[in-house]
Amino acid sequence: MTTPVKAVRGTRDLLPPETALWSRIEATAREVFARYNFGEIRTPIFEETTLFARGVGEETDIVSKEMYTWEDRARAQSEKTQSLTLRPENTAGVVRAYIEHKLSETGQLQKLFYIGPQFRRERPQKGRYRQFFQIGAEVIGPPHAGSESPLRDAEVLEMLASLLEELGIEGWTLRLNSVGSASDRPAYLAKLREAIAPVAHRMCADCQRRAETNPLRVLDCKVAEDQEIIESLPRIADSLDEASRAHFAAVCAALEAARVPYTLDHRLVRGLDYYTRTTFEFTHGGLGAQNALLGGGRYDGLSEAIGGPKAPGIGFAIGQDRLVLTLQAQEQEEAERADAWVAPVGEAQNPASLALARELRRAGLRVELGDGGFRVRKSMEVADRQARRIILLGEDELASGVLTVKDFSTAVQTKIPRAELAAHLLAARAEAKQKKEKQRA
C-alpha cells in the first residue's frame, strides 16, 4: 500500500469557504491601492541568491538560516551553475525590477503594489508558515521626485490605516520609530555597545549573545528581569542627527493632521538590514507570539546596495495569513449560499434543467444544479444546505413555463413565470445585500 502524499510541512491548502475571505481581502486591497494611484507589479518568485544576500543583509536571520536556496543545474558543460533562492520577501525583487527596467529614468515616483507568496524555512506555528502570503507596496524614486519626503511616509501609513479600517480590522496599534540614517546609525550602535558592556552579565543569555551579534536586538527583549536595564540604555532618538530628527517629526506631524493614531516605540527594531529612518509595525492582540499584522519602513540605501542608482523609498508588507486569522476571530465568515438550486424532477427533466441553470448563471446568479435521479425530498434537503431557494422543474413546470420557487428562509412557495425568474432573483439578491450592509453599519 502506498502512503498518500501530503502537503509539505509549513504549507497548506486553502479551501472554500475560507478562500472567499482571502479574495475579499485582496479585492479590498486592490481598491484602496488604486485610490492612492498604485499600480501592480509581479516579480518572479525566485531570484539570484545574491539579491537577497546584498539587499536584505547577509547577517539577518532571514538570509543566514531561513532561505530556500539551491544550485540551479548547468545545462551545458560550459555553463556555470547559479545559486537561486525562493523569495523570502518582495521588496528586494521590486527594487531589482526598478533598477533593471530603468524606472529611475522616468524621473517619476514609482508606486507599486504586489500580492503573492513568500518563502521562509522557519518552524511553523500559529500565523507563521513556510509559504506565506504578503500584500505589500513600495514608493520609490529619485530624490528630486520627492521620494525622501516625510509626506510619503505619512501617506503610506494613512493608507494602511484606511485599508485596515475598510477590511473591518478592529483594535490595531500603529507602532512607530526612527532607526536613523546610514550616517547616524553607526554612532548610535557604538554608544549602545558601550552602554551594554558593563551590564550585560546581569541580562538573560539571549541578550548576552545579542550584545555581541546585534546589539539593536537587545531592545526587543521581552524577558521581565531585563526591562529595567533596557529602559536605561541610550535611545536611538537621542542619537539622530538634525536631518533625521526633522524628518521623523514631520512624519508625526502629518499623521496627527490626518488623525491617524500612533504610538512611539523607541524600542521597535526590525530584522532587515535595509531599513533607515522611519520603521513601523501595525500589531494586533489575539495573534499569539506573531502579533505583527504588517511591518515596513524606509530604505534609502537599498537600491545602491544592489548596484542601482540612488533611489530612496518606503514600503510595507502585510501578512495576509495574519489578516485572515484576525478577521476569522472577529466574525465567523458565513459560507456563501447559492442564489438558487435548480431541481429537475425526474431524469427526463435533466436537459431542460441545464438550460435553465445556464440562463440564470448568464444573468450573473450563483446557481447549483441538482439531478433528476434525486427524489424531491432529497433535493430539498441538499438544497436547503447549499442555496437560499429551490426551483422545481418537473413536467408541469416545463409544460406551463411557470416555475415553482420555494424560499428556504420564509418557507414560502411561489409560482414565477420563467421569463421573470432571473430578474426576480437578482432583485432578491440586491435586497439581501442591502440588508446585510445595514446590519453591519
Place this chain on the structure above:
RNA sequence: GCGGCUAUAGUUCAGCGGCAGAACGCCUGACUGUGGCUCAGGAUGUCGUGGGUUCGAUCCCCACUAGCCGCCCCA
C-alpha cells in the same frame, strides 16, 4: 535550530494491556412532487509511521513524521 504538549471515524473528541466508542455529519427508510423537527436502521477506522517489551499493544517504551504552543526571528 531549541523546549513543551498532542496524534483514535468526514469533524470534534472520549477510552482501555484482551470485541474499536460517543456526539455531530453522512447514507437508507417511515414520507412514490416538498426541506428544517421526529423516529427506525446503516456505513464509517491500517487507533500518525516504524521498531521494541508482552502470551497479547490503539494503550507501556524508543525513534521518526506531522500539528499546536512557546523561544529565536518575522508577515
